Amino acid sequence: MPGPCAVQANNPVSVSRVTREGQAIKFCLPAGHAGQRLLESESVIIPMRNFHGDQWFTLCVSSQVGCRMGCTFCQTGMLGLLANLTAQQIVQQVQTAQELLRSTTTEFSIPGVIRNVVFMGMGEPLDNFEAVTEAIRTLCISREFNIPLSHITVSTVGRVDGIYKLAQLNWPSLRLAVSLTAATDALRNRLMPLNRSVPLEKLRQALMDYPRTRRTRFLIEYVMLQGVNDSPADAEALARWCQPLPVTVNLIAYNPQNPAHYTASSTETIFAFLKCLRAMGILAKRRTTVGQNLMAACGQLGNTELS
Numbered sequence: 001m002p003g004p005c006a007v008q009a010n011n012p013v014s015v016s017r018v019t020r021e022g023q024a025i026k027f028c029l030p031a032g033h034a035g036q037r038l039l040e041s042e043s044v045i046i047p048m049r050n051f052h053g054d055q056w057f058t059l060c061v062s063s064q065v066g067c068r069m070g071c072t073f074c075q076t077g078m079l080g081l082l083a084n085l086t087a088q089q090i091v092q093q094v095q096t097a098q099e100l101l102r103s104t105t106t107e108f109s110i111p112g113v114i115r116n117v118v119f120m121g122m123g124e125p126l127d128n129f130e131a132v133t134e135a136i137r138t139l140c141i142s143r144e145f146n147i148p149l150s151h152i153t154v155s156t157v158g159r160v161d162g163i164y165k166l167a168q169l170n171w172p173s174l175r176l177a178v179s180l181t182a183a184t185d186a187l188r189n190r191l192m193p194l195n196r197s198v199p200l201e202k203l204r205q206a207l208m209d210y211p212r213t214r215r216t217r218f219l220i221e222y223v224m225l226q227g228v229n230d231s232p233a234d235a236e237a238l239a240r241w242c243q244p245l246p247v248t249v250n251l252i253a254y255n256p257q258n259p260a261h262y263t264a265s266s267t268e269t270i271f272a273f274l275k276c277l278r279a280m281g282i283l284a285k286r287r288t289t290v291g292q293n294l295m296a297a298c299g300q301l302g303n304t305e306l307s
């Protein structure tokens with residue numbers, strides 16, 4: 001269980017923008033200035049439903065404004081790092097989402113609660129380690145949120161130092177996701193610059209060393225780029241990389257940046273890739289895209305006015 005938290009949970013902030021597509025809601029909160037420019041965090045409330053018809057909401061939060069990891073398929077990466085968010089600013093995203101869902105007076109009102117929080121918005125969470133872990137402590141401990149570690153996911157592109165630091169906290173029920181997107185060093189070096197200093201073998205070793213429970217499954221996110229990483233050979237390389245680990249692979253069709261640098265793999269290609277992974281014993285799913293028109297889908301966060 002996380003130790004005591006120092007973040008004041010009840011400290012609301014005014015929303016600067018809210019947009020909605022279906023039941024997905026993207027909202028921005030002011031996050032200081034860089035020179036003359038107003039900085040904003042971006043968050044997305046995503047409606048979820050299981051086979052029994054239960055409905056809840058997952059909140060995708062930002063840990064930074066912009067990001068310095070420079071992944072070539074990601075809108076946020078095009079901004080560079082503009083600011084690290086504080087723990088307070090991260091917690092405020094959850095608080096604001098709850099208020100938006102609770103409100104009965106706005107057109108954005110939908111009944112429900114935030115049940116899961118995923119650090120998959122702007123930024124590399126392990127690049128802002130102290131603030132992110134402090135925010136997680138608050139979300140777990142504060143009665144206002146009461147979100148267990150097992151409902152919180154931290155997604156990294158492979159900050160191995162951060163993975164080992166996270167391991168030392170001994171929070172085995174915290175969910176860990178890795179944005180992989182390529183399973184050979186030659187390709188990953190091109191798509192994700194961090195891989196040049198942290199190659200795939202080191203990243204896999206960090207996951208092998210990570211404390212686990214019997215229920216642990218690492219989430220491996222793979223953005224499907226037409227003609228770049230979506231061949232049967234790519235699927236085979238991915239399956240081999242994953243094989244020693246307990247994983248669930250999520251295949252995500254590329255969500256175009258502005259301007260778009262790639263094309264999304266076709267649905268047929270994604271299903272063929274999925275079949276290949278499953279044939280090699282890998283648990284894999286296709287993740288459906290939410291909020292593409294809001295520039296709120298995976299890899300699309302990052303106000304283009306800031307770049």
Ligand code: SF4
Nearest residue numbers: 067069071074077123
């Ligand atoms: S994918 Fe994640 S780590 Fe990479 S540039 Fe985008 S926000 Fe940063």
